[in-house]
Structures are given as structure tokens and as C-alpha cells.
Amino acid sequence: MRLAYFTESLPPLTDGVARTYTYLARHLDEVGAEFRFFSPCRPEEEAPWRGRVVRQASFALPMYRYYRVGLPNPFALEAQLDSFRPDLIQVAAPTPLGFLGQAYARRKGIPCVSSYHTHFVDYFPYYHAGFLSKAGWALLRNFHNAGIRTYVPSRSCLERLEELGFAHLELWERGLDADGFSPEYRDAAERERWARAEELLLLYVGRLVADKDLRVLAGALEKVRAGGLKVRCVFAGDGPLRAELARRLPLDHFPGFVRGRALGRLYASSDLFTFPSPNETFGNVVLEAMASGLPVLAAAAGGPSDLVDHGRDGWLARPGDAEGFAAAITALAGDPGRRRSFSAHGLAKARRYHWREVHGRLVASYERVLSGTRRSTAKPALAG
Numbered sequence: 001m002r003l004a005y006f007t008e009s010l011p012p013l014t015d016g017v018a019r020t021y022t023y024l025a026r027h028l029d030e031v032g033a034e035f036r037f038f039s040p041c042r043p044e045e046e047a048p049w050r051g052r053v054v055r056q057a058s059f060a061l062p063m064y065r066y067y068r069v070g071l072p073n074p075f076a077l078e079a080q081l082d083s084f085r086p087d088l089i090q091v092a093a094p095t096p097l098g099f100l101g102q103a104y105a106r107r108k109g110i111p112c113v114s115s116y117h118t119h120f121v122d123y124f125p126y127y128h129a130g131f132l133s134k135a136g137w138a139l140l141r142n143f144h145n146a147g148i149r150t151y152v153p154s155r156s157c158l159e160r161l162e163e164l165g166f167a168h169l170e171l172w173e174r175g176l177d178a179d180g181f182s183p184e185y186r187d188a189a190e191r192e193r194w195a196r197a198e199e200l201l202l203l204y205v206g207r208l209v210a211d212k213d214l215r216v217l218a219g220a221l222e223k224v225r226a227g228g229l230k231v232r233c234v235f236a237g238d239g240p241l242r243a244e245l246a247r248r249l250p251l252d253h254f255p256g257f258v259r260g261r262a263l264g265r266l267y268a269s270s271d272l273f274t275f276p277s278p279n280e281t282f283g284n285v286v287l288e289a290m291a292s293g294l295p296v297l298a299a300a301a302g303g304p305s306d307l308v309d310h311g312r313d314g315w316l317a318r319p320g321d322a323e324g325f326a327a328a329i330t331a332l333a334g335d336p337g338r339r340r341s342f343s344a345h346g347l348a349k350a351r352r353y354h355w356r357e358v359h360g361r362l363v364a365s366y367e368r369v370l371s372g373t374r375r376s377t378a379k380p381a382l383a384g
Helices: 016-031 074-084 096-108 120-127 130-145 155-163 188-194 214-226 242-248 260-269 284-291 302-307 322-333 336-350 355-377
Strands: 002-006 034-039 053-055 058-061 064-070 088-091 112-115 150-152 169-171 200-205 231-236 272-275 296-299 315-317
Touching: 002 074, 002 096, 016 034, 016 284, 016 355, 034 074, 034 096, 064 096, 074 096, 088 096, 088 355, 096 112, 096 130, 120 130, 150 155, 155 169, 155 302, 188 260, 200 214, 200 260, 200 284, 200 322, 214 231, 214 242, 214 322, 231 260, 260 284, 272 284, 272 322, 284 296, 284 302, 284 336, 296 302, 296 322, 315 322
Parallel strands: 002 034, 002 088, 034 053, 088 112, 112 150, 150 169, 200 231, 200 272, 272 296, 296 315
Antiparallel strands: 058 064
């Protein structure tokens, strides 16, 4: 099986898409599949990436230069694909890179699937572009419906896309790096680095952008402090909202992106994970928090609402409601027993998520796609 992937998100990016593809590449390497990623990103030349990434020309997004959009030379890309000879192509987004991947598949008669990662259109209102939402959904729907399958990360995402007219959807859930996240990484010195003993230490992990509803979290922090609660928050990430948040929240910490073992220690050494984003298709960071034994407070929307069983292994607050988040933070700060209960139940749930099983099911789906394509193109036997 020879697999070609088209995506704008790979390491050194640290978002959920890049991490998902990293674990997929490791699995494909382990099972001996041949694969190439066509991307603007260039991961370090080490396993599983060594020799597997064909870098494409690109341009940076004007408002957020962290992300680049692929703009390949079509003739060079065709030659690269001809040299690799893929059996199946997977595209991720309606960018020039994604459309060229689909076009190549059509010309060569190669089955093409897609993966849906992000509710891009839900971001539009945050950037004064809500009037483009109808056209944006039409673009996404047409792009993904052009393939044989569209893989989606959660049940809530699948149901929403079905309502919007997306077809032939299939679950491709997410897993967990069990070695990277564990309550065993809790470190007293790490906690002291960010908060005093009498303070509640909150943690947010992710990009610092408007569509994560971080202004809602900022409002909640201001409200609980006005009520007398001693609290600190670590915003482990970066993005265009960082300067605004740092000015608004001078008591809190903005260390930028935290990676590797340092991230595992930070999760395990905090008291409460806070995630106000209502726009997640899965919520990898919610699962990582649970696996670290960290109780979760998240928005009751999207992927996190699939992961969190409200009142049992975490708490869900109404999206966009700073008062509601503040009330939840205050209540959980005063109830360490409930936080411990959330931690125990969340940890048990997180341990059921395994990348090996997730990607084993994905590869099995690829095999069904290829098998179905071979049957549909097989010539009927001549009558004797």
C-alpha cells in the first residue's frame, strides 16, 4: 500500500492536526506501509519523517504567519507523484495543495479520500467575516464530497457535517501518547514555578487565537479574582492574542508553546484544565489533560462535549459564558474532592484511547476503499 498525504500541518507545528499525522506516520512506519507527505512544512529528518516529506512552495497567512498555505508548482508536483506511484491519496483542506491532490487522483484514476480536521467556517465571525459562512460551508462540502470517504474525528463532528450535507463520512478518532501524559509526572517544583501553595493553578494548552474563546476565559479569571479567589493560569501556547491577554492578565503566565516532557509535567502539576473553545472537532488537549490526572473544565460544544461526561469526569460550561466559567472555577476550587473524582474517572477514560487501535482501523478502511475500487474497475469475464 502506497499512500500520499496532502496537508498544511506537520511538525514543527504543534497543533492537533500535526500531532495526529505524527502518530499516523509512526504507525505506518511500524507496519511497513510506503507513504509520502506533501506539505509546506519540513519536520526534522528523523524517523518517521526521514525521506517521507516532499516540501512544497507556500505562503504565510498574513494575519497569522505561524501557518503557511501550500502553493505547489503543478508540474513539479505531478512529477513527484509519478515517481512515488501512490495507490491512494488523502487530502486535508480546500487549499491549492489539496485541490491539486484531488486533480491528480482524478486524472490517474487513483482513489482519493479526505480528512476533516477543523471547523474553519466557525472562525469567520471572530474575524468579522461571518457573511462568508454560507459560501465557506459550500466550499468545504464540495471539496470533501468529491472523495470516496471523509474521515472525521468525533461523533459530534460527524453528526454536524451530516446535517450540513456532507456525505460518506467515517470516524477517524484520536488516540493518546500514554508515555507522554501521566499523573506520575506531577512535580512539586513545577507547580511552585507557576503558583503559590494557596493559589489554584489553572492550565490552558493551545493556540492563543480569538476562535479559542480565550477572551471568555480572561473574563472568567477577572470575575473569580474580583470575588476573592486566589488563582493563576498558565497559557501554554502562542498566537496573535498573546499580547492582548498578557496585558489584560498580568498575574498569569505566557511561556509560549511547551513541548515534550515539560508539557507532561505541566499538565500533571496543575490543578484544573480550562478549555473554553466551542469550535473543536475533537479536543486532543482535553484527552491529554485527562490522561495526566488533571480535572477538566471545557465548553459544552464540539469534540470536548463528546469526551467529557459532565459531572462525572469533568465539567462542561455553556460556550461563550464567562459568568458560567467563573462559577465553575469557583465551585471546583472549593471542592477538591470533586476534582479528585473527576481526575480518577477522566484517567480511566483516557486510558481507553490508543493510537495503535485508531490507526489500525484507519488502515483497514484504506484497504476497503482500495478493494472496492479494484472491484468496480475489474473487467467482467467473457462468456465461454
